[in-house]
Structure formats: C-alpha cells, structure tokens
Amino acid sequence: MLKEGIQEIIEAGKRLATYGLIHAHSGNISSRFDKATYLITASGVFKGDLSSSDVLIIDDKGFLTLNSIKGKPSSEVAVHMAIYKENLQIGAIIHAHPPYATALACAGKELDLSLLEESKCFTGLVQLLPRISAGSLELAQAVSKVTSNANALLLRGHGVISWGANMEQALCRMETIEHIAKVMLMTELFVEANKRHV
Numbered sequence: 001m002l003k004e005g006i007q008e009i010i011e012a013g014k015r016l017a018t019y020g021l022i023h024a025h026s027g028n029i030s031s032r033f034d035k036a037t038y039l040i041t042a043s044g045v046f047k048g049d050l051s052s053s054d055v056l057i058i059d060d061k062g063f064l065t066l067n068s069i070k071g072k073p074s075s076e077v078a079v080h081m082a083i084y085k086e087n088l089q090i091g092a093i094i095h096a097h098p099p100y101a102t103a104l105a106c107a108g109k110e111l112d113l114s115l116l117e118e119s120k121c122f123t124g125l126v127q128l129l130p131r132i133s134a135g136s137l138e139l140a141q142a143v144s145k146v147t148s149n150a151n152a153l154l155l156r157g158h159g160v161i162s163w164g165a166n167m168e169q170a171l172c173r174m175e176t177i178e179h180i181a182k183v184m185l186m187t188e189l190f191v192e193a194n195k196r197h198v
Helices: 001-016 075-088 101-105 119-123 137-149 167-197
Strands: 030-033 035-039 055-059 094-097 124-130 152-155 159-164
Touching: 001 055, 001 094, 001 159, 001 167, 030 075, 035 075, 075 094, 075 137, 075 159, 075 167, 094 167, 101 152, 101 159, 101 167, 119 167, 124 137, 137 152, 152 167, 159 167
Parallel strands: 124 152
Antiparallel strands: 030 035, 030 094, 035 055, 094 159, 152 159
C-alpha cells in the first residue's frame, strides 16, 4: 500500500508540472496513509520528476519514520500536519505556485467563484490569507484556523494550498483555482478593452 501511495504522489507531481502549476524546487505534496503515517515530498527536489526516494514517510508529528532514513521533509510539513489534524477526512494536500492564482494572491485579491457556475462545485470555499513567512509556525497556526471552513487557500506572496479526500480531488481543486484566476484576469482585460471602445 505504501508503494501505491508513493507512486500516487509521483504521478501528482508530473501532472502539476505538465500544467505549469509548479516550477524549479517549489511546492510540496502529501497524503495520509493511516492515522499515524503520512507521505510527503522531500525538500529541494523538482516535483515534476520525483523518484520513490523523494517521497518520505513521516509520523503524525511530521518526523521521519524508520522507513525513511534519508532526505528532509518539505519545509511546509507543519502546515500539512496542521491541516490533517483539523479534518480527519482530508487524504491529500498540495501546495503549488500556479502563476495566475499566485499573482491574484500577491495582489491581495480573492478568487471570484461567481464567474463560472461550476467552479464552486469543484473548489468549495477558497480563502485568502495575508502574507505570512513560508515554513513558519505562524503560517501553520493561521492555516489550521480556517481549514474547517475552506477547501483551499490563496497565500499572499506564497501561492496556493488545496486539499481533498483524495489526491484527485486535491489536484482538481488546484487546477480549477488556476483556471478561475486566469478567467478573472482575461475578463478584466476584456472589460477594460470594451470601455476604451465605447
């Protein structure tokens, strides 16, 4: 079973890279194996070309287990564990830097879920958090406070976190958030262009 979970994370990384949602060594992916065991990507590796040794096994405190004796878990491990702790139904978490959604977060703008009728069905509530240092305990605490009321977060100056009951749901939410952000920008550009031609 662990082997399948590791492969699922490897495939998720490839999908994120294919759609341009991650770059360089950014982002992190995790999944819940059981109540006390989790899988998370190692720090400092490209998530689009993961090997099995890049997926680490950690306990419910975020520490490496005896099955993972090398590598360093993602710097955002505390954020992942805070989300899992708040909702036992969450089975997978993705943190990525999709360009349109990240730009939206950097601008301090919330995602407009009213633009596309289907969007809220896929994403649920997406909250915008203020700028908080990446990898900090403060970020983990801030995230844990809103996890029960949202399915994804825009992190100002830091990207997007999505989660779901399984990896597919977490991926779909990340992809949908980026699509909505892109549509938002294009809509604003068309509205401004129309104003100039009136």
